[in-house]
Amino acid sequence: MSVASIALPRILRIGAGASNQLAEVLTALGLSRPLIVTDGWLLNSGRVEELSGGLAREGIAARVFAETVPDPTIASIDAGVAFLKAGAHDCVVGFGGGSPIDSAKAIALLALHGGAMADYKAPHVQDAPGLPVIAIPTTAGTGSEATRFTIITDEATDEKMLCPGLAYLPVAALVDYELTFTKPRRLTADTGIDSLTHAIEAYVSRRANPFSDGMALLAMRAIAPNLRRVCADPMDAAAREAMMLGATQAGIAFSNSSVALVHGMSRPIGAHFHVPHGLSNAMLLPAVTAWSAPAALSRYADCARAMGVADETEGDQAAVVRLVDELAALNRELDVPGPAAWGIDAARWEALVPTMCTQAAASGSPANNPRIPDTDEMAMLYAKIWAS
Numbered sequence: 204m205s206v207a208s209i210a211l212p213r214i215l216r217i218g219a220g221a222s223n224q225l226a227e228v229l230t231a232l233g234l235s236r237p238l239i240v241t242d243g244w245l246l247n248s249g250r251v252e253e254l255s256g257g258l259a260r261e262g263i264a265a266r267v268f269a270e271t272v273p274d275p276t277i278a279s280i281d282a283g284v285a286f287l288k289a290g291a292h293d294c295v296v297g298f299g300g301g302s303p304i305d306s307a308k309a310i311a312l313l314a315l316h317g318g319a320m321a322d323y324k325a326p327h328v329q330d331a332p333g334l335p336v337i338a339i340p341t342t343a344g345t346g347s348e349a350t351r352f353t354i355i356t357d358e359a360t361d362e363k364m365l366c367p368g369l370a371y372l373p374v375a376a377l378v379d380y381e382l383t384f385t386k387p388r389r390l391t392a393d394t395g396i397d398s399l400t401h402a403i404e405a406y407v408s409r410r411a412n413p414f415s416d417g418m419a420l421l422a423m424r425a426i427a428p429n430l431r432r433v434c435a436d437p438m439d440a441a442a443r444e445a446m447m448l449g450a451t452q453a454g455i456a457f458s459n460s461s462v463a464l465v466h467g468m469s470r471p472i473g474a475h476f477h478v479p480h481g482l483s484n485a486m487l488l489p490a491v492t493a494w495s496a497p498a499a500l501s502r503y504a505d506c507a508r509a510m511g512v513a514d515e516t517e518g519d520q521a522a523v524v525r526l527v528d529e530l531a532a533l534n535r536e537l538d539v540p541g542p543a544a545w546g547i548d549a550a551r552w553e554a555l556v557p558t559m560c561t562q563a564a565a566s567g568s569p570a571n572n573p574r575i576p577d578t579d580e581m582a583m584l585y586a587k588i589w590a591s
């Protein structure tokens with residue numbers, strides 16, 4: 204048996220109020236000059252002031268860079284690096300959804316190692332660390348607080364660059380579900396489906412291992428019964444708590460296994476058409492699952508059972524049918540549009556499909572899928588979700 208290579212944040216604080224422990228965690232790590240990397244929405248909401256105020260009370264002065272953008276671009280990262288260098292910082296705190304945390308990782312890396320972000324895209328693997336990153340997620344979604352990846356968009360080519368390596372693994376993550384109560388319904392649904400996709404893909408991946416399997420199954424058990432609940436009632440604390448835990452577990456799972464075809468095909472949709480990440484995953488998840496399942500029937504059947512949609516005694520084939528039905532039902536109930544209904548121009552979609560197939564394959568993620576597609580098969584799947 205091959206050796207599973209597992210890597211985790213050194214410190215995980217999980218639960219209500221965990222984000223209030225930032226000063227204590229920084230001190231435990233011997234860090235004292237943080238740059239908080241966040242976005243304008245969190246700045247305007249007063250949340251950033253709460254965070255930096257808590258640090259100030261403990262004698263830690265933080266500077267704030269709030270110019271991150273959704274689907275962070277090379278230019279936005281370069282601006283962050285310049286801002287960081289204008290201060291004297293020994294660590295970077297990523298505070299927000301996946302975009303601020305991914306930005307924090309990239310800024311922390313370039314601050315120490317220099318070069319251009321494109322130098323670090325896959326297949327390059329960057330293990331030598333940059334400045335330490337402490338992640339505080341405010342969405343239950345990307346799992347970026349626990350992963351060894353960052354995703355940065357090259358705005359010149361509209362490519363979402365997957366940058367892998369231990370350099371991107373936060374040294375600490377403060378996972379505080381109380382930060383998620385104010386997430387709007389659309390964001391709650393999209394980020395929740397992203398987490399579910401991480402768990403399923405980590406479990407069916409060719410790089411799955413017993414450690415990642417355990418985390419993936421726990422994540423599915425946490426997410427599946429609670430996704431509809433948080434969308435129906437944003438103040439459902441027990442459901443929010445389960446979703447936040449599940450998102451981090453799913454992040455740990457795929458960081459130590461991989462994502463697969465859904466993510467491979469989803470990134471180009473996001474890059475070219477600016478569809479939010481979780482939403483483009485959701486558009487693909489039922490069709491890609493149905494296409495991939497014959498190659499790993501028992502693994503997908505395990506997913507159905509972990510999600511509670513198939514009986515333990517039910518056969519694999521029947522369980523997988525229920526899984527695909529459930530994923531389609533989730534999309535319907537959470538109002539996930541297809542690409543056409545989302546407003547994408549048909550001619551532009553058609554013209555970009557070959558590029559999207561090439562970029563998906565180049566990311567390496569489709570090669571981790573239990574059924575590995577060629578270009579024609581990916582084009583067929585893009586066509587299928589267009590018409591869905």
Ligand SMILES: [Fe+2]
Nearest residue numbers: 345397401480
């Ligand atoms: Fe994702």
